[in-house]
Amino acid sequence: MLYDTEVIGRQTMRLTVLGGCGAWPAAGQACSGYLVEHDGFRLLVDPGYAIVPRLLERITASEVDAVLVSHGHPDHCADLHPLLRARVLVEVPAPRLPVYALPGAVDRVLALDRTVEEAHTVRTFAAGDGFEIGPFRVDTWELPHFLPNAGLRLAAGGRVLAYTGDTGPSRAIIELARGADLFLAEATYAEEVPADSAAYLSSARQAGEAAAGADVGRLLLTHLQPGTAPAGAQAAAHRAYRGEITVAHGGLVVDLG
Amino acid sequence: MLYDTEVIGRQTMRLTVLGGCGAWPAAGQACSGYLVEHDGFRLLVDPGYAIVPRLLERITASEVDAVLVSHGHPDHCADLHPLLRARVLVEVPAPRLPVYALPGAVDRVLALDRTVEEAHTVRTFAAGDGFEIGPFRVDTWELPHFLPNAGLRLAAGGRVLAYTGDTGPSRAIIELARGADLFLAEATYAEEVPADSAAYLSSARQAGEAAAGADVGRLLLTHLQPGTAPAGAQAAAHRAYRGEITVAHGGLVVDLG
Numbered sequence A, B: 001m002l003y004d005t006e007v008i009g010r011q012t013m014r015l016t017v018l019g020g021c022g023a024w025p026a027a028g029q030a031c032s033g034y035l036v037e038h039d040g041f042r043l044l045v046d047p048g049y050a051i052v053p054r055l056l057e058r059i060t061a062s063e064v065d066a067v068l069v070s071h072g073h074p075d076h077c078a079d080l081h082p083l084l085r086a087r088v089l090v091e092v093p094a095p096r097l098p099v100y101a102l103p104g105a106v107d108r109v110l111a112l113d114r115t116v117e118e119a120h121t122v123r124t125f126a127a128g129d130g131f132e133i134g135p136f137r138v139d140t141w142e143l144p145h146f147l148p149n150a151g152l153r154l155a156a157g158g159r160v161l162a163y164t165g166d167t168g169p170s171r172a173i174i175e176l177a178r179g180a181d182l183f184l185a186e187a188t189y190a191e192e193v194p195a196d197s198a199a200y201l202s203s204a205r206q207a208g209e210a211a212a213g214a215d216v217g218r219l220l221l222t223h224l225q226p227g228t229a230p231a232g233a234q235a236a237a238h239r240a241y242r243g244e245i246t247v248a249h250g251g252l253v254v255d256l257g
Helices: A002-011 A080-088 A172-177 A204-214 A230-238 B002-011 B080-088 B172-177 B204-214 B230-238
Strands: A013-019 A033-038 A041-045 A066-068 A097-101 A120-124 A130-133 A136-143 A149-156 A159-163 A182-186 A218-222 A244-247 A253-256 B013-019 B033-038 B041-045 B066-068 B097-101 B120-124 B130-133 B136-143 B149-156 B159-163 B182-186 B218-222 B244-247 B253-256
Touching: A013 A159, A013 A218, A033 A159, A041 A149, A080 A097, A097 A130, A136 A172, A149 A172, A159 A253, A172 A204, A182 A204, A204 A218, A204 A230, A218 A230, A230 A244, B013 B159, B013 B218, B041 B149, B080 B097, B097 B130, B136 B172, B149 B172, B159 B253, B172 B204, B182 B204, B204 B218, B204 B230, B218 B230, B230 B244
Parallel strands: A041 A066, A066 A097, A097 A120, A159 A182, A182 A218, A218 A244, B041 B066, B066 B097, B097 B120, B159 B182, B182 B218, B218 B244
Antiparallel strands: A013 A033, A013 A253, A033 A041, A130 A136, A136 A149, A149 A159, B013 B033, B013 B253, B033 B041, B130 B136, B136 B149, B149 B159
């Protein structure tokens, strides 16, 4: 039984939310940051502003095996820099960290100073590519945002986590999320996205519609702009999607399956 | 008496430590970040990695009146970016925030994306300059670090806070700190700075020697590299300096006078 438990534990994909704020980190919170673990492999998706203090409450910097970035806005990748510092400004530096990102996405963050020059290996991909990171199969879609953004579908051990990054409305979202066990969906606003951002950001209402259309197992709303009430976002998503809906916050752990 | 209390309250310079980690933010902590208040004016000194969630636990982003940066390393200025985002990505944007910094010091942080272009006014100074920020008289000294660093002496209401930024040994430190009510001193290491950094960083032992030489009222050690034991740093500083010694940590509030 102990053996079974261990095997099940190792085989289950686990998501730990480090932060779920959109745009900037609210009081006591962090921006986008998702630790995805499977079979002992630790993939950090979107190291946004202020996630490093939350990450290090759980694991050491050297225990991160790879980083995957949806797009180059700093609320999704700024804390790559202190993470790399924590890996190399120590007596025994960690090996170079593979960072999977769209071309140029993390260049400005990596340019913040020279301490991290030998701390990373950037592996660029194009939105639309499929590839492997450790035990994860990663498929990607180009989704509309102010700058290039890759929707990410991670599969391992028969489980699927789909994540939009930041996106406006697109038919590709349904393809990305189809049948996913967990759909981690940007929902900067609850009901309506202001007109000047409507092509590039989503509401919780739209996330709910996509979750219903893609028939996902569970919906996790994230990237709420500070000040957006979680209950209002949940209610807006619930109008279209009748499955379980949660709003991402630091410390939330979801085992897929 | 109420009147007296109010006057005293308004006239006392207050330091609130948002974070005190050197190099990168440890678990649950933030890097350098010091809110200095006097007479209702809120000056944020060194908005390092991950200080914004701590700042916003205390005041709103729009309540910051000015920012002052000792040097351009991201553990001292990276969170200027999310602070500016929090001020402008809202319905009623805050006015441009004055940011006092050495030439070029915050350029890379401000270049992280375009959302903050209209959120700030950078006011450059040279190390050695003296100027006013709100109620504060600011005097500065060039102190030796890997890149240009300004030691900062803030005076208001008859009280003085002296802050090294990051520095190696220099006679100017004594001048900077002379007779200060509070000496906020970088102490990356406890006893010895590794040889390759010895010209550019300090130990708690050295900070204690400077505190004694400058006859300061109180010593606040900061910028301990994660893993450096506070008690060891305190003991190292105590060998030369016999006044009150504290190690900076998030949430510490010190009223000067």
